[in-house]
Amino acid sequence: MATEHTDVDSVTGTATTGHEWDGIRELNTPLPRWWLWTLYLTIVWAMGYWVVYPAWPLVTSFTSGALGWSSRTAVVSELNDLKSLRAPMNTKLAATALGDIKTDQALADFTYAQGRASFRENCGPCHGAGGGGAKGYPNLNDNDWLWGGSLEQIQHTIEFGIRSGHQKARESQMPAFGKDGMLKRDEIDNVASFVRSIANLPTRSGANLAAGKTIYADNCAVCHGSDGKGNKEFGAPNLTDGIWLFGSEEAAIVEIVANSRNGVMPAWTGRLDPVTIKALTYYVHSLGGGEK
Amino acid sequence: MPRSVTDPSRAARQDAECGLFALARSAEVQPAELKPVPAAPPLDPSVDEWDDAPLYEARRKIYPQRVSGTYRRIKWAVLLVTLGIYYLTPFLRWDRGPNAPDQAVLIDLSNSRFYFFFIEIWPQEIYYLTGLLIIAAMTLFLMNALAGRIWCGYLCPQTVWTDLFQAIERLTEGDRREHMRREQGGWTAERVARLGAKHFLWLMVAWWTGGAWVLYFADAPTLVYDLATLRAPFIAYLWIGILTFTTYVLAGHMREQVCLYMCPWPRIQAALTDEHALNVTYRLDRGEPRASVKKSAALLAKGLPAGDCVDCLQCVHVCPTGVDIRQGPNLGCIQCGLCIDACDAVMAKIGRPARLIAYDTDLNIHRREQGLAPEYRFARMRTLLYVAIIAAVGGVMTFALVTRTAQSISVLHDRNPVFVRLSDGAIRNAYTVRIANKRSERREFTLSITGLAGSLLDVVQTREDGRFVVEVGPDQTREVRVLVTDYAELPPPSTPINFHLYDVKSGERAAAGDYFRAPAGG
Numbered sequence: 001m002a003t004e005h006t007d008v009d010s011v012t013g014t015a016t017t018g019h020e021w022d023g024i025r026e027l028n029t030p031l032p033r034w035w036l037w038t039l040y041l042t043i044v045w046a047m048g049y050w051v052v053y054p055a056w057p058l059v060t061s062f063t064s065g066a067l068g069w070s071s072r073t074a075v076v077s078e079l080n081d082l083k084s085l086r087a088p089m090n091t092k093l094a095a096t097a098l099g100d101i102k103t104d105q106a107l108a109d110f111t112y113a114q115g116r117a118s119f120r121e122n123c124g125p126c127h128g129a130g131g132g133g134a135k136g137y138p139n140l141n142d143n144d145w146l147w148g149g150s151l152e153q154i155q156h157t158i159e160f161g162i163r164s165g166h167q168k169a170r171e172s173q174m175p176a177f178g179k180d181g182m183l184k185r186d187e188i189d190n191v192a193s194f195v196r197s198i199a200n201l202p203t204r205s206g207a208n209l210a211a212g213k214t215i216y217a218d219n220c221a222v223c224h225g226s227d228g229k230g231n232k233e234f235g236a237p238n239l240t241d242g243i244w245l246f247g248s249e250e251a252a253i254v255e256i257v258a259n260s261r262n263g264v265m266p267a268w269t270g271r272l273d274p275v276t277i278k279a280l281t282y283y284v285h286s287l288g289g290g291e292k
Numbered sequence: 293m294p295r296s297v298t299d300p301s302r303a304a305r306q307d308a309e310c311g312l313f314a315l316a317r318s319a320e321v322q323p324a325e326l327k328p329v330p331a332a333p334p335l336d337p338s339v340d341e342w343d344d345a346p347l348y349e350a351r352r353k354i355y356p357q358r359v360s361g362t363y364r365r366i367k368w369a370v371l372l373v374t375l376g377i378y379y380l381t382p383f384l385r386w387d388r389g390p391n392a393p394d395q396a397v398l399i400d401l402s403n404s405r406f407y408f409f410f411i412e413i414w415p416q417e418i419y420y421l422t423g424l425l426i427i428a429a430m431t432l433f434l435m436n437a438l439a440g441r442i443w444c445g446y447l448c449p450q451t452v453w454t455d456l457f458q459a460i461e462r463l464t465e466g467d468r469r470e471h472m473r474r475e476q477g478g479w480t481a482e483r484v485a486r487l488g489a490k491h492f493l494w495l496m497v498a499w500w501t502g503g504a505w506v507l508y509f510a511d512a513p514t515l516v517y518d519l520a521t522l523r524a525p526f527i528a529y530l531w532i533g534i535l536t537f538t539t540y541v542l543a544g545h546m547r548e549q550v551c552l553y554m555c556p557w558p559r560i561q562a563a564l565t566d567e568h569a570l571n572v573t574y575r576l577d578r579g580e581p582r583a584s585v586k587k588s589a590a591l592l593a594k595g596l597p598a599g600d601c602v603d604c605l606q607c608v609h610v611c612p613t614g615v616d617i618r619q620g621p622n623l624g625c626i627q628c629g630l631c632i633d634a635c636d637a638v639m640a641k642i643g644r645p646a647r648l649i650a651y652d653t654d655l656n657i658h659r660r661e662q663g664l665a666p667e668y669r670f671a672r673m674r675t676l677l678y679v680a681i682i683a684a685v686g687g688v689m690t691f692a693l694v695t696r697t698a699q700s701i702s703v704l705h706d707r708n709p710v711f712v713r714l715s716d717g718a719i720r721n722a723y724t725v726r727i728a729n730k731r732s733e734r735r736e737f738t739l740s741i742t743g744l745a746g747s748l749l750d751v752v753q754t755r756e757d758g759r760f761v762v763e764v765g766p767d768q769t770r771e772v773r774v775l776v777t778d779y780a781e782l783p784p785p786s787t788p789i790n791f792h793l794y795d796v797k798s799g800e801r802a803a804a805g806d807y808f809r810a811p812a813g814g
Contacts, residue, residue, distance in 0.1 A: 033348035132709030241715035
C-alpha cells in the first residue's frame, strides 16, 4: 500500500494521493499552511459567538450570552432611535393645525409618508393597502363619503369609529324593513326598483315605480333625503351616484332593505397616538377624495 | 517532514497547462527540450501511512533580487504614477457651485452621491458602474490577448504595493544575498534594528494607504484636519486601521501568496490566453540545451548543440513570485518582465544577443523551431471583438452621460385600486410621481399630461395657485401624488398617456409614459 501512495505523476512531477478513478489519479496539492491556520482561526472565532451571543438551547431557556444581546431588545432600541429621529417633525406636526399641514412642504411630505406607513399597518386589512376598499369597506380614493370627507370629518371618523361603541362614535341605524315586518316583500322589491331608477340604472320590467316612490318617501327619505342624495349626518349613503358599498344589483338592494346593513369601524383613539391619527387623516384626505 | 512538492510554481504549472495549447506544447516540446521536471523525492520509508504527512504546503520564502533595466524602469514609472493618483486624487478640487462639494473625486455615502470631476452619479444611475465593470473586464481580456498579464505585472494594486514593500525590504535588510546571509546569522542587534526599520516603514506606508482611502469618502482637507486633531468620526479611524492592516499583511507578508492562492485572475487568464498572445517567454528554441559559458564553448567546438542559457538563475532570483520562467507558461508568473531585465544584463555581459527571455508568443517559439520567421497578429477575431465591446459599451455610456438631463420624472401607477369610479361616474387613476432635481439649486416644476383629451389633472400636496407647481430642493427628489380624471363616456380599458415636466424658469423638460386604466366595457 505504501508504494502506491508514493506514486508520482510523470507529467507534473506531483505526488498523488493514491486514489484512482477509471485511470485518473488525484494529484496531492495541499493547501498552504497560512490558509489552514486561517480556517482554524475562524473556527475558534466562531466559538466566541457561543460565549458572547445567545447560542445553545437549554431545556426551558437558552444560553443568553455575555453581551446580553437579544433581537427583541435590539428592535426596541432601534424603534426608539427612529422615534427620536422623527421627534422634531412629530412635535411640529402635533402643533400644526390639520388645514395648515399643506402649507409646509417638508411637513406635508413627512405627514404623507407617516400616514401611508400607518395606513398600511392599521387600515389596510379592511380598506386595502392603497385604500381601494372592498365590498362593505368603503373605497377611500373616490369622492363619495358616508360621514364626510373634510379633514375634520375624516379625523373624527378615525378617532371614534363608526358604531364602535365609543361614546363619540358615528352612530346610525338602517332599519331591517323586511325582517322586522315593516315592509312586505313586494313593497321592498318596488322600493329597490325605485332606488335603481333614481341612480339611472335599468329597472326590472313590471316594477311599480310609483308605488316604490311612495314607499321611499314614507320610509327612506328621512335619512337618504327626498332626492336620494343621502345625508352625512347619519352616514346615509347617496343613492343616486355610481358608488355602491354593497353592490347596485337589485338583489343586493333588496337584501339591505330587508335585513339592513350596519358596518362597523373601530375607534382608533387610545390605540394610536394623536399624531399618528393626524397623519392618517392627512393621508386619507390626500388619497383623492378629500373635501374642503 | 518529507513532502514531494514544495515548489508552488510546479503546482501552478499544472493549472496553466490546462489550456489546450499548453497541453499540446508540453506534449511536443517538453520531453526533448525542456529540462525534465525532477522526480519528487521518495517518501521517508519510516512513514508508513500517507496520512502522517503534513496537510499543508509549507511556504517557500522568496528573496527577490534587485534588478535594473527597461521593464524595471517602466515598473517604477507605473508605481509612481498609480500611487501618485491614489494618494493625491482626494485633494483635487472641482468647483460645482453652491450646495455641492468641491472635491473632484468624492464618494458621498451619507448623501448617496458619487462625484467624479464633471460627473455626478445618483444611486439610480449605478448602471454606469456596470458599464465601467464591463469595460474593465474587457480591457483586462484585451490586454491579455495582446500582451498577457500586463495588469498583474504592472498595474494590480497587489503588485504595486508589494513592489514598494520589497523595495523597502531591500533598503533595510539588504539585497537578496545580504538578506539571506543576515537571516542565517541569527538575531544580532543590527538585524533587529533593520527588521524594526523595515516594519516601521511598512506600517507607515500601510497607514498612509488607509489614510488616503478614507479621504475619498469625505472632504479631504477637512478630514485630514479632523483626523489630526482627533475629531474625525470613529468610522474613519476604523477604516484607516482596517486598510493599514490589509496593506501591511497583503503587501508585506502575503505577497506572491495572493497571486498564487487568492486571486482568480491567473486561473481565468490561463484559460483565455492563446498562441498569439505576447507572454513573458523563455525562448527555449534559443536557450536549450543549457550550459555554462565555458561548457557551451566546448560543446560548440565539438560541433554539439549548445543554447544561450547559461543557467545562471538570475531570472529566478529576481522573480517577485519565485517562479522559473524557463519551465514554460506558469500560473505563478505575473509577467512583470523583471526576468527579461535580469537575463538581458547577463546576455550583455557574456556578449550574447539580448531577449533570451522576452515578450513573445507561443506560436513564434514553434515557428522558429521550424526555421520560420516569427509572426505577430494583434488584430485577431478576439481582440477585435474585445475592442468592439469596449467601444460599444463606452459609446452607450458616453451617450447616456451626454444626454443626461438635470431633471427627471418617473411615474408609478397605483396598483390598489387601479382605477376609481367617482360619484359622478367619471374614472380616475392615481399615480405616484417622483421628480428629481439634479441641480444644486431649488427649482420649480409644472406637471401636465397628454394623450387623454378632456381629462383633469390634480396634484395632491402642492401649492394651489392656479397651476400645479412642485418645488424640489437642490440635488433632491420629491414624490407627489397625481390624480388623472377622465370624463369620457366610455374610456377604453387602457390608454397610453404621457406626463410632462417643465422647469418653470428655464423651460427644461422631462417626460415619462404610463397608462390610464378604466373598467372593461365602461
